[in-house]
Amino acid sequence: MGENASGLAIETSGLVKVFGETRAVDGVDLAVPAGTVYGVLGPNGAGKTTTVKMLATLLRPDGGRARVFGHDVLHEADAVRARVSLTGQYASVDEDLTGAENLVLLGRLLGHRKPAARRRAEQLLEAFGLAEAAGKQVKNYSGGMRRRIDIAASILNTPDLLFLDEPTTGLDPRSRNQVWDIVRAVVARGTTVLLTTQYLDEADQLASRIAVIDHGKVIAEGTKGELKASVGAGAVHLRLRDADRRPEAERLLARVLGARVQLDPDPVALTARVGLHGDGAGAAEQASRALAELARSGITVDTFSLGQPSLDEVFLALTDRPADRTGAPANEEEEIPA
Amino acid sequence: MSTATTRGQRTGETGETGEQAPAAADALAGLLVSGERPPRPSAWAASAAFGWRAVLKIKHVPEQLFDVTVFPIMMVLMFTYLFGGALAGSTDQYVQFLLPGILVMNIVMITMYTGVAVNIDIAKGVFDRFRTLPIWRPSAMVGYLLGDMLRYTIACAVMLALGLVLGFRPAGGVTGVVAGVALLIVFAFAFSWIWTMFGLMLRTEKSVMGVSMMVIFPLTFLSNVFVDPATMPGWLQAFVNNSPVTHLASAVRGLMAGDWPATEIAWSLGWGAALVAVFGTATMRLYNRK
Numbered sequence: 331m332g333e334n335a336s337g338l339a340i341e342t343s344g345l346v347k348v349f350g351e352t353r354a355v356d357g358v359d360l361a362v363p364a365g366t367v368y369g370v371l372g373p374n375g376a377g378k379t380t381t382v383k384m385l386a387t388l389l390r391p392d393g394g395r396a397r398v399f400g401h402d403v404l405h406e407a408d409a410v411r412a413r414v415s416l417t418g419q420y421a422s423v424d425e426d427l428t429g430a431e432n433l434v435l436l437g438r439l440l441g442h443r444k445p446a447a448r449r450r451a452e453q454l455l456e457a458f459g460l461a462e463a464a465g466k467q468v469k470n471y472s473g474g475m476r477r478r479i480d481i482a483a484s485i486l487n488t489p490d491l492l493f494l495d496e497p498t499t500g501l502d503p504r505s506r507n508q509v510w511d512i513v514r515a516v517v518a519r520g521t522t523v524l525l526t527t528q529y530l531d532e533a534d535q536l537a538s539r540i541a542v543i544d545h546g547k548v549i550a551e552g553t554k555g556e557l558k559a560s561v562g563a564g565a566v567h568l569r570l571r572d573a574d575r576r577p578e579a580e581r582l583l584a585r586v587l588g589a590r591v592q593l594d595p596d597p598v599a600l601t602a603r604v605g606l607h608g609d610g611a612g613a614a615e616q617a618s619r620a621l622a623e624l625a626r627s628g629i630t631v632d633t634f635s636l637g638q639p640s641l642d643e644v645f646l647a648l649t650d651r652p653a654d655r656t657g658a659p660a661n662e663e664e665e666i667p668a
Numbered sequence: 669m670s671t672a673t674t675r676g677q678r679t680g681e682t683g684e685t686g687e688q689a690p691a692a693a694d695a696l697a698g699l700l701v702s703g704e705r706p707p708r709p710s711a712w713a714a715s716a717a718f719g720w721r722a723v724l725k726i727k728h729v730p731e732q733l734f735d736v737t738v739f740p741i742m743m744v745l746m747f748t749y750l751f752g753g754a755l756a757g758s759t760d761q762y763v764q765f766l767l768p769g770i771l772v773m774n775i776v777m778i779t780m781y782t783g784v785a786v787n788i789d790i791a792k793g794v795f796d797r798f799r800t801l802p803i804w805r806p807s808a809m810v811g812y813l814l815g816d817m818l819r820y821t822i823a824c825a826v827m828l829a830l831g832l833v834l835g836f837r838p839a840g841g842v843t844g845v846v847a848g849v850a851l852l853i854v855f856a857f858a859f860s861w862i863w864t865m866f867g868l869m870l871r872t873e874k875s876v877m878g879v880s881m882m883v884i885f886p887l888t889f890l891s892n893v894f895v896d897p898a899t900m901p902g903w904l905q906a907f908v909n910n911s912p913v914t915h916l917a918s919a920v921r922g923l924m925a926g927d928w929p930a931t932e933i934a935w936s937l938g939w940g941a942a943l944v945a946v947f948g949t950a951t952m953r954l955y956n957r958k
Contacts, residue, residue, distance in 0.1 A: 386800050390957070411802040412708070422793040426725050435724075438717040439801050441706035457696045467728060483797065488700050512696065519700040 339364040339399060339491050339522035340385060346393030347380050347546075354380040356546035357394065362539075364399075364490075367513070367523040369537030371530060371644070377546035378526040379419070382493050385524070386416045398491060415489035417480050419496040425469040429460050429479045432468060433486060440487045454482040458512070474505025481512055491522045498532060510535060530644055542648060550648050564613040564636055566602050566620065571630040573597040579629050586620045603647070604636070711804035718811020723818060735781060736823035740774045744830050751894060760835045767831040768848060768921040769893035774827060775820050775856050776888055776913060780880035782816050783863030787873045799955075806952055809864050813857050820856050824849045840926035848923040851936060855916050858940030861947035868954040893917050912939035 340362035347355040355377040362368040372378050383389040385396055387407040395402065401409040416422065423432040430451050437447025455464045458478045463471060468479060477497060484492055494513065498506040513536055517523055527533050533540050533554075540557050542550040550557060566587075570579055576598065580591045583602050591602040604616045617636050624631055709717070726732060747770055752759030786809070789795065798808050828836075828845065838845050863880060870876050890904065891913040897905050908914055915935035922929030 383796075386796075388796055388799055408802050411800055414800065416797060416800050418793050418796055422797040424721065424794045425792070426728050427721065431721075431724055435717055435721050436797075436801075438720075439709060439714055439798075439803055441709040441713075443706075446706070453699055457699055485700065487705050515696045516700065518697065521700075 337364055338362060338397075339366075340368070340396070340524060341400075342381075342385070342394060342396040344394035345381065345384060345391055345396055347377075347384060347389060348392045353546050355384070355391075358543070358546065358548055360541060360548070362522065362524060364522050365517075365520055366539065367517055367525055367537045369533030369540040370524065370526040370543055371528070371533050371540055372526070372543035373528060376543045378543060379495055380546075381543070382416070382495050382524065382526060386414055386493055387411055388416075413490040414493065415484035415487075415491075416493045417477075417484045417495065417497060419499050423468050423476075423479055423483050426467060428465050428467055429455060429471070429475075430464040432479065433483060436483050436486050450486060454486065458482045459508075472505075474501055474508065477501060477505065477509055478512070481509065485516060485521075488516075488519060489521060491524065492516060494523060494525045496526055496528065499528065506532075542644065564604050564617075566604055566617045567594075567633075567635045567637070568600050568602075568624075568631055569596070569633045570598045570600075571632050575629045576600065578627070579624060582623055582627060582629075583620055586623050587616055598632070708802055709804075711807060714803040714807035715810040715814060718808050719814030720811075722812055722815020726815070726818070733819070733822065735778050736819045737826050739778070740823050740827045741830055743774055744770055744827055744834070747894065748834060755895060763831060763834050763836045765921075766894070767827070767836045768924050769891075769917045771824060771827055771849075772852060772913060772917045772920055773888045773891075773893045774823060775852055776859060776916075777884055778819065778823060779816070779856050779860045780863050780877070780884055782812060782860045783865075783867035783876045783880055784873045786812060786864050786867030787870065787876045790868060805956065806948070809861075809951055809955065812864065813860050816860060817853050817857060820853050821849070824852065838924040838926075840924045844924045844926050848920040851923065851933060852916065852920055855912075855936050855940050858943040859912075861944055861951055864951040865947045865954060868951060887911065887913055891917060912936065912943075915939065 338361055340360055342358055342360045345355055345358040345360075346353065358377070358381055360368075360370075360381075370378050370381065380389065384391050385398060385403060387403050387410050390404060397403070398410045399413055401413075403410050423429075424435070427435065430448075433451035433454055434444070434447045437450050438444060442450060452461075452464075455461050458481070460475060460479060460482070463475060468476060471479065481494075481497070497509050497513070501509065510532075513523060513525070517536075523536075525533065525536055537554065539553055540551070541548050542557070566583075568579070568583075570576055576593065580593065580600060583589075583591045583600065587602050587604055589603045591600055593600055602620075604613045604620075614636060617634075621631065621634065744767070748759050748763050748766060751766070752762035756762035756765060795808075828849075840848070862883070863876070866876050866879050870879065890908055891911050892908060893913070897908045897914070900908060912935070915932050916939075919929050919932035919936045922932060
């Protein structure tokens with residue numbers, strides 16, 4: 331059927347979901363090209379999970395439209411279900427069952443006969459490094475193992491669209507890297523992935539386009555490059571030996587980096603975004619230039635680090651307030667008048 | 669092509685990507701490619717898979733069989749010796765009358781655990797996955813009830829065995845007893861849809877329990893399970909004689925005694941069909957909206 335001429339895996343317009351008084355999702359427009367990883371970035375309670383649930387046919391939208399591969403999520407729910415899989419931030423396997431039983435159950439529900447389901451389960455457990463834990467109840471799995479069995483369940487039949495709802499929240503770095511590897515393998519095969527995350531780093535690693543969502547609204551959308559151009563590729567954190575030299579260092583950095591410099595609560599610390607301006611220099615190059623300038627002026631730097639901007643910094647850049655509203659009052663005093 | 673790189677990676681075991689990376693990328697890539705899609709399972713196949721899940725849960729948590737073993741034994745003993753002498757002159761006599769009835773009462777009572785199980789289960793993430801599968805929608809609920817039918821069968825077997833020890837001698841023989849149990853289990857399947865509905869509707873398992881008690885106690889006690897309704901006041905007889913539990917108890921009693929109580933069987937099955945039509949529909953409506 332010639333549905334989906336647009337080449338979009340997901341297409342929503344004015345998507346709304348209301349819970350009581352709160353508009354959890356408040357007019358979300360998304361256009362996710364097929365075959366890509368699309369990141370949805372936002373803090374807790376931004377409406378990411380609610381959006382995913384509507385797209386996965388678990389929640390009825392209260393307004394707007396959503397199509398998955400050209401199928402309306404409300405009126406053609408079964409056609410959507412046949413092509414998507416969902417991995418939530420919660421365990422979406424049965425904790426009372428063993429890993430193997432879970433996969434065999436799902437295999438059967440997806441139409442495999444029992445021997446075929448069993449074979450597929452074995453292969454998946456092997457590939458996900460869970461062969462030894464196959465006979466253990468999932469409730470005894472570690473966080474990383476749980477997430478892996480969960481993703482294994484989602485790709486039992488390779489889906490055309492995979493929803494990954496905060497797949498690495500609460501995982502240690504090693505498990506997180508494993509999950510990332512799996513996601514890359516799935517995408518390489520041609521599956522479209524909608525990834526929600528609280529970590530800019532994760533979106534940066536995996537996604538090609540990113541939507542930043544807050545209070546149920548998309549506040550920024552674009553390719554990674556576009557988003558970074560508005561936020562800055564990274565942030566330099568500096569700690570000086572002498573607190574008295576901080577105002578001087580601040581002026582110097584502002585001049586060299588051409589960016590707003592933030593004075594941290596710690597009287598010797600400053601933070602500045604780098605990579606904001608397209609003069610061709612990378613973030614690291616800009617930072618080292620700044621360091622050299624500081625050294626030339628005789629300002630001693632005790633420690634220095636260059637990192638990805640955090641979600642908080644992204645929000646600060648996009649909305650002029652941090653993502654976490656409870657942290658706002660403390661920061662306000664430190665804000666520099668421009 | 670991907671197969672070529674796969675082979676290359678496997679032979680060149682450099683291990684630089686971490687030798688124990690669990691999701692061996694090459695193995696995974698192979699799996700993803702070979703993932704051909706089988707046809708959508710039939711309604712029965714999907715329900716049977718969910719039934720299998722229920723049986724696995726019993727296997728992993730065998731304690732949950734308490735309510736279909738210890739509880740029925742307690743009920744049979746309690747009521748046989750409590751009422752036996754007073755109502756029928758001897759416990760031997762009374763157990764002939766009581767056993768089919770208490771079978772019905774017990775099974776109807778333990779149907780309420782279905783609601784509790786649904787209520788606990790539905791809150792877990794696994795239901796989100798089930799609900800995103802392209803399968804016959806009621807299959808998850810039907811699967812529960814299939815698992816429960818196994819539980820009901822166990823309970824019936826336990827009570828019948830105890831009854832035989834206490835002197836129950838059904839004139840209908842094996843055929844009559846099996847027919848009686850079959851009718852009872854079919855009815856219990858239909859009756860359980862009340863609880864799947866409440867399981868989905870109410871917020872906590874405690875409230876499910878509370879509502880179940882309120883329905884089940886009057887419904888089972890106000891019946892002909894313990895005594896002949898002839899001595900009851902007229903208004904109560906009107907209720908008791910039209911209660912599905914009374915019809916069912918009469919039918920099971922008749923079948924086990926070797927009769928063919930066609931009218932009572934028809935009433936029991938008719939009630940069953942009505943219960944599925946009303947509460948099955950309500951359950952699915954709630955299930956889809958959750």
